[in-house]
Amino acid sequence: MTTTTTEQTPVRGGSFEERRRRVEAAAYRIRHSALNMGEVQGQGYVGQALGAADMFAAVYADQLTYRPEDPHWEGRDRFLLSTGHYAIGHYAALAEAGIIPEAELETYGSDDSRLPMSGMSTYTPGMEISGGSLGHGLTIAVGMALGLRHRNSASRVINFLSDGELDEGSTWEAAMGAHHHQLGNLTALVDINALQADGRTDSVLRTEPVADKWAACGWHVQRVEGNDVGALLSAFDAVAAEAGLEGRPAVILCDTRIGRGVPLLETREKAHFMRIEEHEWQICREQLTNGYEGEGK
DSSP, rough: OOOOOOOOOOSSSSSSHHHHHHHHHHHHHHHHHHHHHHHTTTESSSSHHHHHHHHHHOOOIIIOOOTOOOOOOOTOOEEEEGGGGHHHHHHHHHHTTTSSOOGGGTTTOOOTTTTOOOOOOTTSOOOOOOSSSOHHHHHHHHHHHHHHTTTTTTEEEEEEGGGGGGHHHHHHHHHHHHTTTTTTTEEEEEEOOEETEEEEEHHHHOOOHHHHHHHHHTTTTEEEEEEEEEHHHHHHHHHHHHGGGOOOOEEEEEETTTEEEEHHHHHHHSSSEEEEEHHHHHHHHHHHHHHHHHHTT
C-alpha cells in the first residue's frame, strides 16, 4: 500500500483578506501557546514570543513549503532561528504547523525535553540550527542558500534575526557575502523591538539608519510594522515580485513591540527575560483573548 505525501505550499490560496485572517488566527494561537509554555517555568522569553508571533505566523501559515511529517524533506524551505532564545515562539509555530505535537509544548524548558529554552537543532524537529550566539544565523543562512543554489534547488532560506544581532560584525560580513554571491533565494527577517539583554538597543550600539545600511550592502529592503499582518504579507509578496531580479537577497525589517497582545506585559519595564507571578498568567490569557475577540477576529 502506498501513501501520498502532500507538502504545504508557499501561499495557501484564497484572497489577500483570507490569507490575512488565516495568519492572524495562527498568530493568536502562537501567542496563547507561548503563554502556556511560559507558565511551565514561571518565566522566560515570553515577551519576544508575543512580539514576534505575527512574524512566525506569516512564515509558517503563509510562506514556507514543508512536510509536517518529514521535517528533513529535501525540498523544504529552510527557516533559521538565529536568535535561539526566541525558541518559545518558534516551538509554538512548529506546533501550529503540525511539525511537533501540541501536547509536547507543556515540556518547554523541562529536564529531558526536546524543547529547551534556547533552540537546538539536535533536539527539536524542524529546528534547522542551534542559535543563541548572536550573529551566527545569517552567516549559516548564506552558506545554506549558496549550497541550495549549487544543487539547483528551488528551496528558499528565511533567516530570523534580531536588532541586537545588527551589533555583530559577522552579520554585516554575511550581508555583503549574500550580495556578492547573488543569493536571490535568501530572505532575512529582522525583529526590531528596540531591546536586548543589556538594555535598549540604541543605548548599547546605535545601528540606525538600518535600512540604508542593508541597501548599501545590495539588498532589497522593506521596513514594516511587524505586528501588522497585512503589512507583513504585502512585504513577502513584494519579495516574490522582486524574484525576477537576478540574485538580489531581500530583508524585511519588522518594528515590533515586546509583549504584543497582552497589555500587562507590553508595559513591563524589565522585558527581555520576564518573571511573571503565578496569578498573572490567567490575566495575560484573558487580556490576549479579549483583545483578539475585541478586534473581531
